[in-house]
Amino acid sequence: MDGYDGDLIENLGAAKMTIDNNHGVGYISLYELMPGLTAWIYNINFNKDLVIDMRFMEDRPYYFGYNVSGYQLQKFPEEVDYKKIQQGQNFVIISKPNSSSEFVIPKNISYKCCYIIINPKLLNESKVASKLKLVSDLAESFKLKGDSDPYRYFGNIDARIGTYADIVLKNKRTDITGRLITEGAILRMLGSQIEAHAHDSSTHNFKPALTKSKLSRITNIGEYILSNISEKISIDEISLHLRISPKKLQSGIRFLYGYSANEYLTRLRLEHSKELMHSTEMNISEICFAVGYQSKSYFSKIFLDTFGNTPSAYRKSYEDANLLYDISYRSLAEDSLTVKNVDEIINIAREFNPKFKITGSIIFHRNIFFQIIEGPKKEVLTLFKNICNDRRHKDIQVMWRGFKIKREFDEWAMATISDEGELEVVIQGNTKNLELSNVLGKLDRSAMESESLWRKVRNIIKLDANESAA
Known part of the structure; x- marks a missing residue:
């Protein structure tokens, strides 16, 4: 390479x-x-x-x-x-x-x-x-x-x-x-x-009834189902999309996944419902409809039969673990945004986020925002929804989201990157200056907007936050 x-x-x-x-x-x-x-x-x-x-x-x-x-x-x-x-x-x-x-x-x-x-x-x-x-x-x-x-x-x-x-x-x-x-x-x-x-x-080089080409095509079935998960999907529709006869499709799904076509479809719907419970604040009825079921009671029954818990009990057991939720994203500020506007955003974050047990870090440089938000899942998702609806920025790209055991930050931190590639970051009350030019490369506009750069910045900030807390 x-x-x-x-x-x-x-x-x-x-x-x-x-x-x-x-x-x-x-x-x-x-x-x-x-x-x-x-x-x-x-x-x-x-x-x-x-x-x-x-x-x-x-x-x-x-x-x-x-x-x-x-x-x-x-x-x-x-x-x-x-x-x-x-x-x-x-x-x-x-x-x-x-x-x-x-x-x-x-x-x-x-x-x-x-x-x-x-x-x-x-x-x-x-x-x-x-x-x-x-x-x-x-x-x-x-x-x-x-x-x-x-x-x-x-x-x-x-x-x-x-x-x-x-x-x-x-x-x-x-x-x-x-x-x-x-x-x-x-x-x-x-x-x-x-x-x-x-x-x-x-088994003497066991071969399935279908060609490898057709079996390879069937492996795309999950992507097609998930893109239409809220709709009623029939085997005939999937067959038409994959250009494979219904009989061969059924046979291929059984060979690849060990389920009938209907069992596989049900499994995908249920697994997706669990993801929605983890990553959204949708209620059980909303999730039921979002994964293609019209009856909440039927959805609860098959969820219970499959996972041993009702959807409500499953969500409660997960939330009772008191895990923290983390979202990191990068966005582009509107051209009309002023330094005063940015100061207002920072001051509001420092005032209100502690009330909701939210901590994290924010970077603003060359009209680009980067934030790490951590705290209780409900509060983090509510805050992120408000952030997504804020017209003062656009093109929001999520770098990472998910649960974690402990915080990286004790309070809200602010960081800026200079034109020379130096990161000046206030973490746990201490100001750190990190020379990043060798890591980040040339900080032109395209580099500043790239996902890889902000993933690096995220790792550096998290690393320094952990060292400061030690």
């Missing part, structure tokens, strides 16, 4: 490169779960084909992968034609030591993929029983013999593995909890891939 001019953020055991330029838009992340077990996450759209010439080491590592979205091409040096790895497909590649494999990620597609790379030599060196067991299990599953020929396994379309890969891709938390979520999902994904390979091997 040399020459892609991305913004690189490195943490202990993890790194993330964000690209937003003529090469493409998105990010590539790396996690080292332990020496010998690493995960690479691609969530990116390239403007031209990316060709990767992967050189294999003498240690003969295992490369597990899963395409959540998009596809890629692969071939070994002696091959003329590429093999296509489709969306939703599980794959494993092991090459000869000191050989190579070529991958091509096509341009102009939403490419989302998780790779898990295992180096058996490094795992063996640890002498830890669990790691040694993993090495022996892999050797037994794949039965490799010394410097044998390259090994390639392209499995069936498998939505179960996709469930874990999707968690890794969607998890934007950068704290310890977020890392644990990522690590747990990666390990479960690996276990599912090994299990899928063992199943296919023991």
Whole structure:
């Protein structure tokens, strides 16, 4: 990835490169779960084909992968034609030591993929029983013999593995909890891939009745249902949208997800209702209609049958945990906004937010606002709704939202960024000056509006807030 001019953020055991330029838009992340077990996450759209010439080491590592979205091409040096790895497909590649494999990620597609790379030599060196067991299990599953020929396994379309890969891709938390979520999902994904390979091997390369192309198409069903979740959706409508016959659609859903089509639709509606309970202040009746049910009593019954709690009881148990809610966003101020207006906004925040147990930080620079708001969920969501309705700014982009265990701030903080890239921030009563030019790069207008910059600022402010509180 040399020459892609991305913004690189490195943490202990993890790194993330964000690209937003003529090469493409998105990010590539790396996690080292332990020496010998690493995960690479691609969530990116390239403007031209990316060709990767992967050189294999003498240690003969295992490369597990899963395409959540998009596809890629692969071939070994002696091959003329590429093999296509489709969306939703599980794959494993092991090459000869000191050989190579070529991958091509096509341009102009939403490419989302998780790779898990295992180096058996490094795992063996640890002498830890669990790691040694993993090495022996892999050797037994794949039965490799010394410097044998390259090994390639392209499995069936498998939505179960996709469930874990999707968690890794969607998890934007950068704290310890977020890392644990990522690590747990990666390990479960690996276990599912090994299990899928063992199943296919023991059933003589078991093949479903549908082609992999059709199964790959069916993996888009969730996105279609969620975009129409409040409507009455029929199998015939989904069939028409995916260009697959109703009979094959039913068969594919059963194969991929283990549910009938109606059971899968119900599950999606119910899971979405839980998300709305977590992220909104909609009442149960409103949520019932929002996920496509016309009867509140029927909605409560199937929710109870599925999760063991009524919707009201589920929401109460979650809220009784007294977790804090956090929203971070970036917005563009209207051109007519004056310094006096900004002072008024800050003064109102400092006066009223403590009354609602809301703390956080706000930055204003070059007509751009950035805020971190934390506190009780109801109060934070009410405040954010008012913020969204405020005509003094526009183009609101949420950087992160979700629950957390403790506050980053004891009070309301104000920060500004100078033209030289210096962050002057008042946190916990102390003024901090942080030189950010090496981190933020050139602060032109496009950089100031970019999501990646404000994600960096968020991390820096949170880090400094924690240090000040220590």
